[in-house]
Amino acid sequence: MKRPVLIFLKALTWIACLVPLARLIYGALTPGGLGADPSAHIALTTGYTTLMLLIITLAITPVRRLSRHLSWMIRLRRLLGLFAFFYATLHMLAYVALYSGFDVHAMIADIAKRRFITMGVIAWLLLLPLALTSTTWAIRKLGGKRWNLLHKLIYLAVICGVIHYWWQVKTGVLTPLPFTIVIGILLLARILYALLSNRKSAASQRTSEA
Numbered sequence: 001m002k003r004p005v006l007i008f009l010k011a012l013t014w015i016a017c018l019v020p021l022a023r024l025i026y027g028a029l030t031p032g033g034l035g036a037d038p039s040a041h042i043a044l045t046t047g048y049t050t051l052m053l054l055i056i057t058l059a060i061t062p063v064r065r066l067s068r069h070l071s072w073m074i075r076l077r078r079l080l081g082l083f084a085f086f087y088a089t090l091h092m093l094a095y096v097a098l099y100s101g102f103d104v105h106a107m108i109a110d111i112a113k114r115r116f117i118t119m120g121v122i123a124w125l126l127l128l129p130l131a132l133t134s135t136t137w138a139i140r141k142l143g144g145k146r147w148n149l150l151h152k153l154i155y156l157a158v159i160c161g162v163i164h165y166w167w168q169v170k171t172g173v174l175t176p177l178p179f180t181i182v183i184g185i186l187l188l189a190r191i192l193y194a195l196l197s198n199r200k201s202a203a204s205q206r207t208s209e210a
């Protein structure tokens with residue numbers, strides 16, 4: 001892909017990823033712009049944005065395999081993943097500032113008591129090493145194989161994120177279902193692809209031995 005096109009696509013991704021934040025800032029500066037419960041509005045917006053960005057990041061690998069014309073998408077994956085972590089951190093900070101009022105003891109008690117908060121924290125902690133090792137320097141230092149293995153944690157993080165969501169909604173509310181189905185399909189696609197490529201390489205090994 002030509003450099004100017006890549007720069008254009010990256011700029012578009014930056015703008016799209018910053019829209020939810022810009023809307024929150026605009027809402028905060030407008031009287032009543034964040035609705036009747038501003039804390040909940042901020043927590044929900046950042047929570048949904050995190051989940052959406054994690055899903056888009058996960059979808060890039062299977063989607064780009066559909067056609068070689070889509071291979072450019074891989075160049076946006078790191079940026080999308082970092083924005084997912086950015087919104088997850090804003091989401092957690094919203095909890096720290098607006099729900100717990102920076103009271104560390106209350107927060108620790110809450111994390112221990114409410115399982116949906118515990119699961120949210122686990123999801124964030126799983127994303128942390130991915131964000132910290134997202135630099136080219138870290139990839140070189142860890143080596144491709146180890147780096148790839150570490151970055152599989154994104155699957156675990158998104159699973160914890162969606163469990164956190166299920167545990168947060170009232171019994172009978174099914175809003176997390178569409179997210180769960182999409183995540184399930186993406187995981188299945190990954191497993192099927194791994195099985196097929198294992199079979200292929202075993203078959204080609206047999207042919208070369210024969």
Ligand code: HEM
Pocket residue numbers: 039040043044047048050051088091092095099117119120121122123124127157161162164165168169175
């Ligand atoms: C990858 C990490 C995370 C994801 C994907 C995520 C996602 C979400 C989503 C989608 C919601 C909206 C649920 C609804 O519609 O009712 C939500 C709510 C919430 N999350 Fe998270 N979350 C994450 C991490 C965390 C962490 C680390 C904390 C706090 C330490 C946290 C605290 C909350 C709280 C308090 C709510 C409820 C907001 C309210 O109803 O007023 N989340 N989260």
